[in-house]
Amino acid sequence: xxxxxxxxxxxxxxxxxxxxxxxxxxxxxxxxxxxxxxxxxxxxxxxxxxxxxxxxxxxxxxxxxxxxxxxxxxxxxxxxxxxxxxxxxxxxxxxxxxxxxxxxxxxxxxxxxxxxxxxxxxxxxxxxxxxxxxxxxxxxxxxxxxxxxxxxxxxxxxxxxxxxxxxxxxxxxxxxxxxxxxxxxxxxxxxxxxxxxxxxxxxxxxxxxxxxxxxxxxxxxxxxxxxxxxxxxxxxxxxxxxxxxx
Numbered sequence: 005x006x007x008x009x010x011x012x013x014x015x016x017x018x019x020x021x022x023x024x025x026x027x028x029x030x031x032x033x034x035x036x037x038x039x040x041x042x043x044x045x046x047x048x049x050x051x052x053x054x055x056x057x058x059x060x061x062x063x064x065x066x067x068x069x070x071x072x073x074x075x076x077x078x079x080x081x082x083x084x085x086x087x088x089x090x091x092x093x094x095x096x097x098x099x100x101x102x103x104x105x106x107x108x109x110x111x112x113x114x115x116x117x118x119x120x121x122x123x124x125x126x127x128x129x130x131x132x133x134x135x136x137x138x139x140x141x142x143x144x145x146x147x148x149x150x151x152x153x154x155x156x157x158x159x160x161x162x163x164x165x166x167x168x169x170x171x172x173x174x175x176x177x178x179x180x181x182x183x184x185x186x187x188x189x190x191x192x193x194x195x196x197x198x199x200x201x202x203x204x205x206x207x208x209x210x211x212x213x214x215x216x217x218x219x220x221x222x223x224x225x226x227x228x229x230x231x232x233x234x235x236x237x238x239x240x241x242x243x244x245x246x247x248x249x250x
Contacts, residue, residue, distance in 0.1 A: 010048055049088040079110065094118075099138070121242040124155070125241075136206045148208060
């Protein structure tokens with residue numbers, strides 16, 4: 005087994021879910037192969053950054069220099085994971101992946117991209133169109149659109165700033181530390197307004213899947229008349245494949 009480095013803390017609830025997903029996923033993998041308890045779990049190191057700090061360090065779209073301090077926090081965390089002997093790493097958050105090209109500079113271990121894992125998973129649904137939901141950074145950037153396009157899938161046109169702000173507000177109010185009692189209803193109302201029939205809805209903030217506790221380990225699932233893609237679960241699956249099968 006390879007050792008997994010998890011860069012977490014953005015936010016802590018999704019970091020917990022990543023750890024749980026890897027541990028339980030490994031359990032299923034070895035149970036299917038006839039292993040008995042205690043089941044093997046990949047060795048892991050978690051390097052947790054401070055969300056209030058990283059939020060304050062976000063730069064401006066299109067201004068590379070404005071992201072230097074943000075990038076440095078994540079790059080230094082990756083160096084810590086390297087020193088702990090991790091074979092590869094994952095970032096348990098969508099937002100920093102928009103800066104993956106800069107975070108990777110000077111880092112020796114591979115960092116698995118959530119964009120790659122999600123695009124491959126979405127392609128398997130057969131959907132021709134996708135709606136990307138996430139933080140302001142994720143929804144303003146075109147990273148998901150580019151990766152989906154490479155798989156023949158068209159992402160939504162960029163939503164109006166008011167709608168992007170509404171989604172960020174929803175994440176901050178109803179998904180910090182887990183999903184609130186009204187989180188699912190509020191999210192579904194947003195989906196009902198913006199998702200056309202047959203669209204794959206990408207829950208591209210690692211907290212958003214917490215609104216669907218029965219599907220936390222499902223890269224693809226249907227609920228309330230919508231087709232959802234869970235990038236977190238797709239990312240965890242990619243990490244397990246690298247750790248257990250390569």
